[in-house]
Amino acid sequence: MIGSRDGELTPAEAAGLQAHLVGCAGCRAFQGDLLATEGMVAQALERAAATRDFAPFVDGVMARVSMARPPGLLARLVHQLRLHPRLAFGGALLPIAAAALALFIRTGGGDLADAHAHAVLLDSEGRATTIIQSSDGPVLLLDDDDDGES
């Protein structure tokens, strides 16, 4: 309570303090010391601050602010991939697999590819014969009245 400022003590606390000080020489002396050295702690620290050269301080703060800025999306992605190499490997394979599948479909490979008919009409001696170009090679379609002998 000793060293309190105006308004910090309740009326009861202030009265109690005053009553105590009347009978306690040690506390009165302590209060005297506080009054004698009032403000000196702040003065000492502020004087220490005043003796320091603060010219580079704000530039140092701004440099730290720049370094502390959150990284961009690409930097965060790279960081995550470094932390999880298996994920990175899988992620790298995915576009390769997708490209391979697209190429496979485009070139019509295997059983998955639909045979597409490319009708070629051959006119031989007045008769039309249809040849279908399938993925397995040309297929000759005979007409109904064609016994295949020609």
Next chain:
Amino acid sequence: MEVDDPSLVEAAKAGDAGAFKALVVRYQRKVYAVALGIVKDTDLAWDVSQEAFVRVHRHLPEFKGESTFSTWVYRIASHLAIDTVRKERRSQKDDVDELHDVDLGDAGEGILSSALGQDPRENLLRRELAGRMEEALATLPVIHREILVLREVEGLSYEELAARLGIQKGTVMSRLFHARKKMQAALADYAGLRVEGSGGEA
């Protein structure tokens, strides 16, 4: 004409780097003084006070003006300073958390007021004592340094200290009492010697 804090804060929030720098320059010395009082080391205080402004910059969008800007930045600085000391002295628990002191019954009450009141070279002794203040403050446990700095440098009231530190008002008064007793003991040694010295010369 000097721009007030709220205007600078709003400009800084909007991305004005010059406004933020102006706030830094305005409060850098006092923030450093707060940090120095707690961490004791000048280089560490420099580091802590710069880092305090970095955190201010980061959290500026969240600052709603419920307290003044200066109160807010001092609070950040003192928290950072305490955290720094705790990290550095984790093994010395008694230094950080000691509340129960050795007997302070005979701390030389009255020596300071007597010396400063009776010494014919009062101004000189006052200046010398002021120079010893920082040394005396450094001898205190961090928990006492902290409350003394917050009280003396930031000027916080008992209620503000209680809120800041998360303790009861009674604990604030008790902790301040112990902190000042220790300071008095540290300074009384010096003041007592000086008084004896001046008496001998007379």
